[in-house]
Amino acid sequence: MSEDDRRPQRKSTRPVQGEGPQRRSTGASGAGPRRPTTGSTSTGRARPTTGSTSTTRTRPTTGSTSTTRTRPTTGSTSTSGGGRGGGKKGGKGGPPRDRHGKPIPRWKYLLRRIGIGALASGLAVFLLGFIGLFIRYETLPVPPPSAFALQQASTIFYADGTTVMGRLGQADRQVVDVSKLPPYVHLAFVAAEDRSFYTNPGVDFMGTARALIKTVVFGKKQGGSTITQQYVERYYVGKTTTDIKGKIDEALLALKIDKQQDKDVVLGNYMNTVYFGRGAYGIEAAARNYFGKPAADLTVSESAMLAGILPAPSRWDPALNLAQATFRWNYVLDGMVQGGTITQTERDAMVFPTTIEYANNNVFAGTQGYLLRTALDEVTATTGKTQEDIETQGLSIVTTIQPAAQQSIEAAVAQMPTGAAPNLRVAAVTMDPTTGAITGMYGGADYLTIQSNAVTQDIAQAGSTFKPFALVAALESGISLNSVYDGNTNRTVPGFDSPVHNFLGVNFGNINLIQATAYSVNTVYTQLNVDVGPDKTREVAIKAGIPENTAGLDANPSNVLGSASPHAIDLASAYSTYATGGLSTQPFMVASVTDSKGNLYYEHQTTPKRVFAEDVMADATYAMQQVVNLNGGSGHFAAQLGRPIAGKSGTSDANRSAWFVGFTPQQVGVVGMYQVGPNGEAEEITPFGGFRQITGGSIPSRIWTWMMGPIVKDQPVVDFPARANIGKANTSTPSSSPTPSPSPSPTPSSKPSSKPSPTPTPKPTAQPLPKPTLQPLPKPTPTPVQAVKP
Template sequence: MTMRNNEQDSKSNSSVRNIRNSKESSKLHEHSNKDLAKKNAKSKSSKNTSKNTNTRTNKTTSTRANTRTNKITSTATSKRANTRFATKSRSNTNAGAKNRNQNRKQHKKHPIILWMIILFTLFIAIGLLLFAYLYYTTEIPQPYKIAMADKTKVYYSDGKTEIGSFAEQNREIINCSILPKYVSNAIVASENRSFYRDNGIDFKGIGRALIHNVTKRKRWGGSTITQQYAERYYLGETKTYIGKLHEAILALKISQTQDKSTVLCNYMNTIYLGRGAYGIQAASKAYFGVDAKDLTLAQSALLAGIIPAPSSWDPAVGNEEARLRFNRVLKIMEKDGYITPKEREKTKFPKTLNQKSQNIYSGPNGYILHMVREELTKSKAFSKEDLDTGGYRIITTIDKNKQNLMFKVASPSQTMRKILPQGIQVGSISINPKNGSIISIYAGDDYVKKPLNNVTQALYEPGSTMKPFALMGAIQAGMNLNTLFNGDSPIKFDGIKDPVKNFSNISYGNIDMYQATAKSVNTPYMALQQKLGRRVIAQTAVAAGLSPKRVTGENPFTVLGNDNVHVSEIAQAYSTFANKGNRPDLHIVSRVKNSENRDVYSTPITLKQVFSPNNAALASKAMLGTVDHGTATEVKKLGRPMAGKSGTANDQTAVSFIGFAPNVVTVFALWYPDCNGNPQVIPTFRGGFGLSGSSLPVHLFTLYMRNALKDVPVEDFPDAKDNGKIGGPDGTWGLGSQITESADDNTNSSDSKDNKGDKDNKGDSGTKDSKDTKDNN
């Protein structure tokens, strides 16, 4: 009995322990297991009652059966309860874990969002503070220098006709009050419809641009007209966000200190519109060939439409896009009330000019522009930057009509194209000897293709045009020009290896220096050089205007012109003869005006008396014979007093003629360099012109002067008195001392004797071998 009871107790205790475990588990999961705990409690009570009854009434067998039954029942019940509990417990455990994870995630999310809000608020606050600080500390700076740059224009002597311009940027600043209203309206419609209402910046536009730039990673503008103006006029190009912030702040400042009309006008004067044109005025000329004040509505709409991408939307490049932009501008103008529907309907897409070369130095005028620029910078009155950005008006000394005439006569591509051989170079200039002003010039056909200036930079041999400097040296030394010299050919001279010959090897007998000059006879001049000395001749030439670097007197044929010179130098030197011995400094600039049309510079007229007026007049008197009965008789067709000298270089590598009156000096020179610039024999001229300075150069001179002198008054040469001694200062020059009374007779006999020579010269066609002479006429 005791054993059964112990066994029951043991079984009962096992059941109790299971129930207790269930209760303990239920406590951990009280919210989900209350029902299960109640059921287990009832089961326990029922089991205990059954056990007590069986113990008291049943016998040993019955008790065992009951005990086994209870054991099985209790164990099964306990197992089912535990199974249900375990399932629910696992379910509840998973649910609880899920809830805890969700709670943890929510707890984690909340601090992140909170920090984001805090950081965003701080960012906005700092940004506002920074913006406020920058706003109050930012001052409107001086305008960006290049934005203020106005191109300098160069004019002919009339001060009205433009030759060209200098510019770092092709810009012409104008007063916008002269523009039609639709010009500015078209730009506002295209670029910033809210311009007249906004405060200089468009926050919506900036926001859209920022989003687009971040998401698309492509730059997209959100700038107002005021912002673009701030960038171009004050800052220069801005690309960074910091730069854009500065731009926006400056735009706000500008909107509070400058009225809308000022902002819009400055914007129109600085905006780039393609074809190298900055500003509405330069663009009007580049696209339509008109001033901005004469733009039509259609032209204005086209220019306004292409502002965002002028190079790509230029009608010459992107015609379709240009038309779309054109129509867009007109549509907005109509919508905003700037034009009527009828005006929009009538406005058709305009025609534009063909794009031209942007090189300001192209063509023959490029040489003039380069000379102007060089002259002004050398004066120290202007820097290169001044000329590029200062907006000056430079009035040159160049006469437009005579310049056109000079180009027509001198250019191998013009009148003489059928006569001049290919590759021939021509340099010509006409100047006023009284002040050194350049009237006209031919330096080449195109500066861009050949920048070497044929007047101021190229070199050629002047030939016999050097003889008057020996003549002047002799006059100054005290020799009378009636002194007779041996004019035969050939003649051997001391220190000269080969005998010297005259042109065509003609012998003239005894002739004076008047005839030797008129006929350009070599042998008397070589004899004169022997007495005078080469260095004296060179010094006299340098005093007149030639360069001491090239004319040194070291060449044994100095008097025959074997030293190289510039056309401009020889023109200046002969101006000294024409201007009574006063050497003028050549110049091409007359005066300079600023953008307000006030004179700020005038070229100083510099004259230096290097020869006495009488000596200069005496030398000029000798050169009158060249035209009257010498090597340039064609010039007599001009019907006025003209002096001059022809010249042909050794071996006929260059030919030239210099003619002058007291109020004009003109030079024509031709030479034939090889591909390396070295002199070579000029090919035969076509049209019957011989290879000498008395042929084609004289003809070109006459062609030009015939029309160029129409408005130039006739001016006689001054009288001259020859105070020199026959035979020179010591009586040994030429043929020595001669009886003064017979000088006139000798001269007359020379005139008579020279008739044959004159015929030969007029008929010269250059058929003689070039080796026969050191100089031809």
């Protein structure tokens, strides 16, 4: 039997083409009832069920006794209907069929199968991904803020605590409490960057998806679209993340932080972190660099402009792209109207704000560079803070420099006559003698050109400014101001290899120590130094404030003529001891240091130390007042100030340096000048300003007067203590005759021997002191103190 013969056949009920319906007659010859097929036990149309052997569903027709049609189901062993195997699948070797039994094309079948598989796989991946994200969310820690986000520039202030001298930092940022700003300031940022900030969960899911696609697929950097996401990126991550994992972590952190931190905290940290252009990080620096004011003083219009340029501040700065800045400003204001921050009427009245000119100057340029460098060095020395600490920790450093005093010093130096050699250097400093606070300092014209501070780092021979140390030594030894010495020039003095002469070869005859101080008589003071001992003069200088390791500070007879080379600040310190009547204080420039949270970190404490008796200093100061009071005194130009002033001029050998140091009971001032050769050697100061020689009583005393005038004019006039008249006058008579010298120098060029021999003291002769003749004081041209633009 063939395969086809074994296959059950389904009998068609359709009429054969060309034939009409046939009716079977039960009485026709040979037309009896048909025998059912093998295995069939019923007639009609049968549909066997799963596992049945021949169950059929019979639909008998009229007069029919055996017409059948069967549809076996899956697993049926029936042989009725269908091809081999039966059912939709068509059996072994047959095509797949739909539920109606029609064959399904294999390509459709395969697609259907692939689609179902892909859907199942996608669901599985989604489920696994969701589980993975959940686990990552739960285990992802909130990291500490990035180091850069916490960096704040330190601010150095003048003595008033408000005038800025300069800002130093790797990032120009000053963190402020945003909650203390006007509400419209932070609401402007909400209108500009994330208008659903207060209602969203911290993440814009569609925006994050776009950022992932642009970042990963197209390689274009794009940050998060909500303020919280931007906050995470800048405050915690510190830079734009470019990989999928980083972007996902940012989004998860945003979700977590949104639940952990108050919205206003997030907004505040964000506003203190973001970059605004012009080197400004954070709202405080931005307000300062664009409008020259603190953030607390921003207007609605200014706030809207700053918030508007955030997406591209360096390109949308109004100074560079006014049109785009205006467009964004309008966008923010419209958002503020929609958010109810301002009314439409208020918005219509707004005008675009005017920004200040921004100049990215070097903070150390000009004279203020010397102030800043000195302050920074002192902070490091007193607090242990490193330069990096200062540039990143947002310290507030208040100095002792008074704006008015600094302005006065700079104006006085600028008034100096023209014609000076280009390598002439000028040092000028003022100081409060009662505290040691440096109130003003001129260390040079431009720190960027010469980094050596003329006040604190350069040295120059002191000249006759050392004579007051010998005077105090004499008073302490019991020698009174009335003691008389031979003041003629070209005098032989024990301990010197050649005769000592006076400036311009002047013969003064027998004069007392008051006159010898006023006229700076070399021959008298060299004799006095021999009487008291050069070691005693050196000791007094050190006790007054001259450092023991000062170059040239030796115990030889010439030390009274200023063979030592101190710094200008050393002379200021030493003469402060005279101004206070014997109390020594250490000079300083840093008054206090406060951390970024306003906690006091360091505060200078002044501890005056008595080093000389008051009566000794009263007599010494009386003699030094005559330097100014006496007509012909080396500092007589300063008498124009019309108040008690004491001081001393000083000029080194061959006019290589010139000084004037003067003081009132409230203020000490030092002016020095010297000329530096190409190899750093001292040169003779080239004459200028109509002077044949530059001495301490010429240009230095004038600069001193010009700078001190404005400083002391508003201070009460205070007298020095009255002369105490201590000690005894000498009783011996001078024994030598003077020999005039045709070409004298302020300091003798002779070299002292190592062991001076004593000389007798002359008999005193009282001489009246002439009254000073006052001259009009030229008015200096003021120059404003400039606050530094970072």
